[in-house]
Amino acid sequence: MENLLLHSLVFIFIITLTIKFLLERRKQERKLPPSPPAIPIIGHLHLLKQPLHRTFHSLSQKYGPIVSVKLGSRLAIVVSSPSLVEECFTKNDIVFANRPFFSNSRYLTYNHSTMGAAPYGDHWRNLRRIGSIEIFSPSRINMFVDVRKDEVKRLVRRLYHVCNKGFAKVKLRPMFMDLSFNVIMRMVAGKRYYGEELEQVEEGRRFREIMTEFVQCTEVSDPADIFPILKVFGFKGAEEKCMRVGKRLDEFLQGLIDRHRSKKDGNTMINRMLDLQQSQPEYYTEEIIKGLIQVNASNRIG
Template sequence: MEDMLLYSSLSLLLLLAIAFKFLLQTRTKHKHHPPSPPSLPILGHLHLIKKPLHRTLYHFSQKYGNIFSLRFGSQLVVIVSSPSAVEECFTKNDIILANRPRFLVTKHVAYNHTTMATASYGDHWRNLRRISALEIFSTNRLNMFLGIRKNEVKHLLRKLSRNSCQGFAKVELKSMFSELTFNIIMRMVAGKRYYGEDVKDEEEARQFREIMKEISGSAGPSNPQEFVPLLRWIDRRRWEKRLMKLANRADAFLQGLIDEKRSMEEKGNTMIDHLLSLQKSQPEYYTDQIIKGLIQVCVGHFSLLLLLLLIFVVGNRC
C-alpha cells in the first residue's frame, strides 16, 4: 500500500511538472506562433481533432484565419489554407520549411531519419534528391517501365470485367488500387508481383504484405505516443521495441532483394539492377543502405506520382 502511494505521488508530481513546463513554453517560447484555439497541458489540441479532419480544420480556419497553429501533444503543427501563402511556403521559404519531424517510426524504420522522405535538409538530402531525380524518377527511367504500368492496369480491368460479367456488381476499389500500386512499384523496383495472380513466391509475397501493413499502421500520425512522450513511459517502450523488430524485418527483406539481384550480376532491368550497376563505379554514393532507403521512398512515398502516371496511361487507352 505504501509503495502504491509512493508511485502515485511520483506520477502526480511528474504530470504537474510536465504541465507546468508546457504552459511556460506556450506563454514564452511560442508566443510568436500563429493564432490557435485554447489548448490542454500535455495533450495540446488533440482533444479537438474530430473526423472528418478537413472539416475540423476548415472550422478553425474560419475562426482563426488562413494560417493558424495547433499542438498535437508535443508537436507543433501549422495549418496553411491560403493558396498564396502555400505558394510562398514552397518557393520563397522552401528551405526554411524543408525539415521533417522526427518520429520514432522514422528513427527505426527509416534508418535513423536518413531516407529522402525523412532526412533534414542538407548535403545528404540533396544527394538523395539528385540520385532520385536522375536515376529513378527521370522521364527516361519512368518511360522504361511504361509497359509494366500498362500491363498492371490491364490486370485490374480484366479482374473488374470478371466481377461484372453477369451484370452490374459492387466492387471495393480501395484494396484493388492499393494492390495495383504495390505491384507496379515492386515490378519496377525488383521485377516481382506480390498481390493477385502470377505471384511466384507466396512466402516472400506474404512477408512483404505483412511488413507493408505494419509500417502503414505504425505511421507517425496513427500512434499517440509520437505526440505524447509521456505515453512511452507508461507503455515501458513496448511499442518502440515492436518498431525495432519491424525495422529489422523490413531491412532484412530489402537486403534480401539486393543480395538476390547482386548474385544474378544485375542482368535485369529493374531499379535495383540499375542502382547496383552504379554502386560498382560510385560505391560511396550508392551504398546498400542508401539503395534500401530509396526503395522505401519508392514503395511508401510516391503513390501520388504513380497515380498521375496511371491517369496518363488510362487516358491513352492502354
Template sequence: MEQNLLSVFLCMLFLFLAAKLLLQSRSSKRFPPSPPSLPFIGHLHHLKKPLHRTFLCLSQSHGPIMYLQLGSRPVVIVSSFSAAEECFTKNDIVLANRAKFLTGKHLSYNCTTIPTSSYGDHWRNLRRIGAIEIFSSHRLNIFSELRKDEINRLLWKLSRNAAGDFATVEVRSLFVDLTFNVMMRMIAGKRYYGEDAPDVEEVRQFREMIRELTKYTSTSYPGDFLPILRWIDYQGYRKRLVRLGEKADKFLQGLVDESRARKASFGSTNSMIDHLLSLQESEPECYSDQMIKGLILD
C-alpha cells in the first residue's frame, strides 16, 4: 500500500514539474493567440468532429493564425489564404519537416519514406527518384495499355451486371478495386482485386494488410500527443503496430525477392520493382531493398 502511494506521489510530482517547465518555456516565447488550455492535455479538449468546423469556430474567436498545444505537440493553425501562401512560398523549407508519429516509426521504416521523411538530402533523393524513375511521362506512358485494360475490365463487369435490366451499382468498391489493381500491376505486375483475381493465400494476405494499414494510418493515436500513454503502451497499440510492420515488410520483401528471381530467370519486365532493381545493380547504395519497399508502400 505504501509503495502504491509513493508511486502515485512520484507520478504527480513528475507531471507537476513537467507542466511547470512547459509553461515557463512557453512564457519566454511569443506565440499566436490561443484558446484556454488545460494542464498536460493542452487544447486537446477543444477538438471535436468535424475538425474543420472546430477550427473555423476557434479562428473566428482567435484570428486566422492561432496556436494550439495538443498534449506535448505545439501546433499552429493557419486559416487565411495570405498566411498559407507565405507558409508554402517564403517559408516552405522552414515548415517542410514532418512530425514523428508511432505509425511512421513502425510502418514507414523509421520515418524514411517520402510522406514521413523530414526535408533534407534523403527526402530530396527520394523525390528525384519518384519524379524521374517512377512518375516521368515516359514511365507512365509505358503503362497506358495496362490502365486501359483495367478500365475495360470494369466496363465489362458493369455491362454484364446490367445486361438484363437496370441494376444497382456500388461504385466505391469498384473504384477501389480498379485503383489497387492499376497500382499493383504497375508496381509488381499482379492483380489482387476483383472476381478474376487469383484466389490464393497471397491475395488474402495483401487485402488484409491493406485493411490494417488503412485503419492505422487514417486514425490518430493518443500516445503521439501524450507520451505517458506511449510509455505504458496504451491499449497495446505499439505491439499491434510492430506486428503489422513486420507483416508488411515480409510481404513487400517477398515482392522484391520474387521480382529479382524472375528477372534473373526470364529477364526484366516493365514493372516498377524490376526497373528499380535494374538501377540497384549500378547504384546499390542508393537503391537499397528498404528504399524500394518504402516506395512500394508510398
C-alpha cells in the first residue's frame, strides 16, 4: 500500500512538472530565440554530443546564429555569430554579467562572494576596483619586476641543467606554467609552490593538491542543479566533496593570512589587504581577502 502511494505521488509530481514545462514554454515561445524540439524534463540534453562546438554549429546552421536550449530546468542561449558575441560583451555586457548559482560553487566561493562568482552590483564593482588598483595596477606590477626576473632566471637555469649534456627534448608548457604560477603566488603570498627549489616542499605539495581538487570540483556540474527533483530524494552529487575541498582551502588560506599578520612586513598582496583591513575592517573581511587570493590562484591553475 505504501509503495503504491509513493508511486502515485511520483507520477503526479512528474505530470505536474510536465504541464508546468509546457505552459512556460508556451509563455516564452514568442520571446525566446528559435529552439529545436525539446523533451519534457530533460529539455535538449539529448542533443548535446561531443564535440560540443560541432553540435552547436549544426544547430546554428538550422535555427540561426542565436539558439535557445533547455538544459533540464535551466535555459541557455547559444550565440554563434562573432558580431553578436561582440554586442553581448559591449552594448549588453551588464545584462550578461551575472553567472548562474550552482550548489557546488557555494562551498568554493564563500557563498558566491568572490569576483568570479558574485552577481553584478556594488559588491562586484568594489572587488573589481580592488583588483584594478591594489593588485593589477601598473605601479603594483612594477613593484614585482625583481620577482619576474628571478623566476625567468630560474627557468633558464632549469633548462640549462636539462640540456647541458647534449640534445634533449623538453616540455616547455609545464615549465612556463610553473613560471607564471610562481610569479602570481610570489606577488600574492611571497612563496613559490611549483617547480624546483621550493623552500617548503610539504606546504607546496599540499597547496598543489588542494588547488587540483578545487579545479576538479569547479569543472564538474551537479546533476541536481539541472534536475532539482533529485534533491527531494536526497541526491547530493559532488556536494560533499566540494564542501570538504572548500574547507581545506579555507584553512590553508587562513593560515597564510595569519602568518602574514604576525610578521607585519612584506610586499605582497596579502600584506596590502591586511593594511587596508586596518582602516576598513567592515569591508576588508577575512573572507574578502581569502576570496581574492583564491581567484588569483585558481585562474592561474585553471
